[in-house]
Amino acid sequence: MSRGKDDPLRVGVAGIGYWGINLLRVFHEVAGCRVAAFAECDARKREAAAARYPAARAFESLDAMLDSGLVEALVVATPAEHHEAAARAALARGCHLFLEKPFALSVASAQAMVDGFERAGKTLMAGHTFCYNPAVERIREEVQSGRLGRLLYVTSRRLSLGQVRTGVNVLWNLAPHDVSILLYCLGAVPERGAATGSVFLQPGLEDVVWSTLSFPGGMRAHLELSWISPLKVRDMVWVGTRRMIQYDDVDPAARIRIYENRLDGPAQAYDSYGTHLAAVRSGDVSVPTLPNEEPLRREAAHFVGCVRTGERPRTDGLHGLAVTRVLEGLERSMRQGGASVGLR
Ligand SMILES: NC(=O)c1ccc[n+]([C@@H]2O[C@H](COP(=O)([O-])OP(=O)(O)OC[C@H]3O[C@@H](n4cnc5c(N)ncnc54)[C@H](O)[C@@H]3O)[C@@H](O)[C@H]2O)c1
Structure with a gap:
């Protein structure tokens, strides 16, 4: 489905749990986009969200939502273990991606995302909300x-x-x-x-x-x-x-x-x-x-602005990769009984 220059960006939110419902709300409010669809595999949560956001199409899974072709930019708030598969699915369908923290669970996975989205010329942003606080x-x-x-x-x-x-x-x-x-x-x-x-x-x-x-x-x-x-x-x-x-x-x-x-x-x-x-x-x-502004809303507006203008997000894939490198190093240190480890 093509989009004119002034048409709103069609956003899809995956994972409408504790955090995803907030993302659904802020992307619903932000100018320049519209929530075209959302995906949630739990029927009770999906129905509750559908009642609140009837204009968005509800899907049982992220893959079904992406296969519909309704979505240009994917927002992922599924559990951490699912982020890598979600990023691969977004890339395969040519979508821009806003990926909740933790951005990745290994440096190799974060690096693959950075390389893939760079090659595809699509926006990749880590959901590091506090950087918009x-x-x-x-x-x-x-x-x-x-x-x-x-x-x-x-x-x-x-x-x-x-x-x-x-x-x-x-x-x-x-x-x-x-x-x-x-x-x-x-x-x-x-x-x-x-x-x-x-x-x-x-x-x-x-x-x-x-x-x-x-x-x-x-x-x-x-x-x-x-x-x-x-x-x-x-x-x-x-x-x-x-x-x-x-x-x-x-x-x-x-x-x-x-x-x-x-x-x-x-x-x-x-x-x-x-x-x-x-x-x-x-x-x-x-x-x-x-300023009395909700960080999550500012973050969502930043993502939409970056996709529309091609500007690099403040918390782009490289930022996500840098944070992942630190976390992977600290995990290694814990496995080595608290030894000091290099993080670069
Ligand atoms: N930025 C922040 O401040 C912040 C705060 C809380 C959580 N988070 C992040 O948000 C993500 C979700 O956390 P949560 O607390 O909302 O977890 P949650 O378990 O409450 O919600 C995750 C939802 O994803 C759904 N789901 C799983 N796989 C799916 C799939 N393939 N398709 C569709 N739906 C699927 C689950 O049914 C569940 O409802 C995590 O990565 C977490 O780290 C970020």
Whole structure:
């Protein structure tokens, strides 16, 4: 089915589960596209979505939806283990692809996607939602402008009770968020990494992971990931020599706090309160106003814009590949008892 230059892009969403229903909603709202179809193999979920979006044609499987020829751009929110097959199916039918995280479960699979979509001249975008979050964009601006001074370290905690996945461990499920944020804000990839984890619920699948990434210049990031914590925590702390940032994604009133704290070191022996003050100074705290826009909606609009203009997505296939390389390295480290491994 051909499309005129001004016709809306025909989008199909596959997997209408916990996350896919949100994608269906935002693509329904975004200008320049229309949700032509969706695919969901669970009849109850499919019927519920069909009742809400009667103009979109409902299919039982992703393959049946693609075979219909109704879809030019595929949005995939099926479980992680299905992403590789979904990408191959999209490529075989000449579709553009928005692929939810985790982008791929191996570097080889991510590389094959990048090569295939590049050759086909089709848009490939990783669903790294946080890179479209105004709070994360603000952190990037602070880092890239040098206002934080020399970045010393970052800590990130992503904890909650559930959702426990069955096909991937907590590293592959949650760390794509932290790693994509780090790569986007720093504009750099880590040189080395190490990770350890603990298994409690399912054989061979870590429920809790602690990891350290080392970036060029000595900056380190520490990640703590868990889906069996009593706390819902999504916070990051960015510590620079001139400013420090706290990013709390579950505090809508103050997602970002900027601390005008600074390090005037080198630290001297702590012989008096005066020498302590000379090394570390605390300053004012500000809470910047951020655009009140839903990141997922911005991400969907970005994808549609990129397909229509041919612009490269912010989280393109190469970004997805870079994040996958870090995750694969950390997985290797866990299998080697937490050894430091090269990530490039
Ligand atoms: N970006 C984010 O912040 C974010 C948040 C949550 C989940 N996700 C990602 O979204 C994806 C889905 O996660 P979820 O929590 O919605 O899982 P889910 O299990 O709730 O939903 C997946 C759905 O896909 C359906 N499905 C599986 N194979 C299919 C096929 N071949 N054709 C049609 N439907 C099929 C299942 O029936 C199920 O309803 C995962 O990759 C997850 O990592 C991303």
